[in-house]
Amino acid sequence: MPAGAPITRGRMFEPLLAADPAFAPRWSAFLAEWGPEPEPPPLYLALADLATHLIGRLEAGDTAGFDAVFDVVERWHLEGDAYVREAATIGLLKDLQNEGFHRRTRPSDLERWLRPETRRWWDRVARFARDGTPVAPAG
Numbered sequence: 001m002p003a004g005a006p007i008t009r010g011r012m013f014e015p016l017l018a019a020d021p022a023f024a025p026r027w028s029a030f031l032a033e034w035g036p037e038p039e040p041p042p043l044y045l046a047l048a049d050l051a052t053h054l055i056g057r058l059e060a061g062d063t064a065g066f067d068a069v070f071d072v073v074e075r076w077h078l079e080g081d082a083y084v085r086e087a088a089t090i091g092l093l094k095d096l097q098n099e100g101f102h103r104r105t106r107p108s109d110l111e112r113w114l115r116p117e118t119r120r121w122w123d124r125v126a127r128f129a130r131d132g133t134p135v136a137p138a139g
Contacts (some may be wrong), residue, residue: 006081011038015075019068023053044091051095059104066113074115089135091119095103097125 007015017024026049036043057063076088090108097107127133 007076007079007084008081009043009083009087011082012043012076012087013046014082015072016069019072020065021054022057023050025051030056043087045086045090048095051092051098052101054096054099054110055105058109059102064114070113070115070118075116077117077121086136088118089125093118093122093125097122097129 013027017027027046028039030046030049034045039088054066054069057066073088073092076084079086095101099107111119111122121135124133124135128135
């Protein structure tokens with residue numbers, strides 16, 4: 001991607017796959033399932049797969065590379081187009097906070113890897129779950 005160009009929906013997973021090659025089989029299966037469709041694939045489903053993948057790695061104590069993964073999530077929030085930013089928040093962070101996805105871990109176990117902008121959106125998602133405060137700013 002050229003420097004300064006926003007990360008778009010079609011290129012969103014490129015930096016993630018470089019940061020976490022272990023996710024590649026799940027990504028390939030997702031593309032095989034949705035690839036021939038005339039519409040772009042539903043990336044929110046892939047982000048749910050990513051959340052369960054990351055939580056599974058956390059539960060296994062396999063957090064090597066989490067710094068690189070969460071660097072990408074931060075880039076999605078800072079450099080992504082509107083779709084990518086929203087998907088990173090509602091598609092990924094919401095699922096990472098979903099207690100139902102965790103068996104032996106807690107969402108808070110992931111907080112040590114959050115970067116500043118991602119942390120801001122993490123907190124907004126948590127406030128929404130707790131008291132219904134809208135995730136996105138009004139307006």
